[in-house]
């Protein structure tokens with residue numbers, strides 16, 4: 321007989337029952353199918369839908385913004401992106417025959433041009449159905465190894481946006497894409513959650529990138545019209561490392577060199593990757609973009625052979641590792657997919673360092689509502705000029721100073737670096753980069769930051 325008197329529940333205040341009801345998700349920001357507010361918003365931008373290496377001699381079935389589509393390159397080397405189901409009797413065009421011009425359906429041979437014009441209905445040549453029916457098609461642009469689509473109304477089509485970050489001197493953009501089984505927003509938000517770097521990527525049990533990343537950063541976010549940016553700034557010995565990243569709405573992020581340690585003096589050293597988070601549907605998305613290989617990679621960490629479909633050359637971005645391994649050493653994939661298939665914002669408790677998340681959501685919501693009320697979304701300049709990008713790393717030799725709050729000094733330096741980089745906006749490349757670097761070099765001797773230094777670190 322056991323002594324049941326000795327079996328007692330643990331003491332404490334347990335509120336699981338009282339808090340078990342989960343609020344609903346925020347459909348305005350997360351639902352992307354046709355006709356949904358967020359889906360309509362997304363249909364005002366160019367974004368990548370596949371890597372060119374995925375487009376072979378066969379049609380490629382893809383799912384984007386909740387729509388099933390086929391992407392192909394016809395015999396005249398033109399890309400087509402068509403609604404997947406044939407306009408005759410719905411057979412999938414993924415089984416179609418690629419033609420010199422367009423694609424034809426396997427079932428009864430309806431022949432489509434890349435703009436959805438029906439060129440022939442060979443089993444029924446006389447009825448005129450090909451004049452009456454148009455098949456759904458979207459315009460496509462191939463750029464730097466990615467295939468971009470515009471899925472909105474023709475009257476709202478923006479210019480194809482090209483950032484100077486996409487063609488940085490000394491760097492080669494190499495494409496990759498990774499599917500993630502969760503809503504697009506929680507993946508896209510990660511760039512504006514820099515505090516996670518000091519915990520998720522830098523805990524005792526593993527260091528995912530640089531060993532200095534565990535130092536808690538000073539963070540500042542900068543709101544903008546068509547983009548937002550942030551500085552993540554650390555005091556490392558007698559230096560201050562300012563790392564900048566930006567997100568162009570809705571989800572195009574560029575960040576600095578992934579393995580930056582921040583200990584060597586440097587000025588506006590540029591980007592490690594550019595990526596888009598593109599919704600497949602409400603509960604699936606893909607990260608697609610470029611890793612930049614080349615002279616930025618001072619630690620020799622870039623691995624071209626690991627860049628491609630469902631693979632990238634830094635760990636933890638896919639869910640392929642064994643589950644127990646991912647539990648012991650979680651990374652971005654686990655943190656983002658772990659938020660749930662659609663992260664429930666109403667169940668969060670955002671704190672000060674989550675300000676970037678709040679700004680991102682606010683601006684997305686404003687854009688979504690602008691479309692709903694018949695207005696236009698904020699877009700980058702439409703004058704054909706290249707977009708500037710603020711992402712990069714700057715490490716300044718500015719030691720601690722006598723009698724000065726060092727956290728405030730770090731914040732002041734971060735703001736000065738941001739202002740300096742923004743002040744380059746009026747200069748075309750390559751003068752802009754030269755101008756920014758020259759001005760940044762002046763900061764360490766700027767009277768604002770060059771007081772008497774502390775005797776010993």
Ligand code: FES
Nearest residue numbers: 406408409425428
């Ligand atoms: S279903 Fe495609 S041609 Fe008939």
Ligand SMILES: [Fe+2]
Nearest residue numbers: 516517521652
């Ligand atoms: Fe991360």
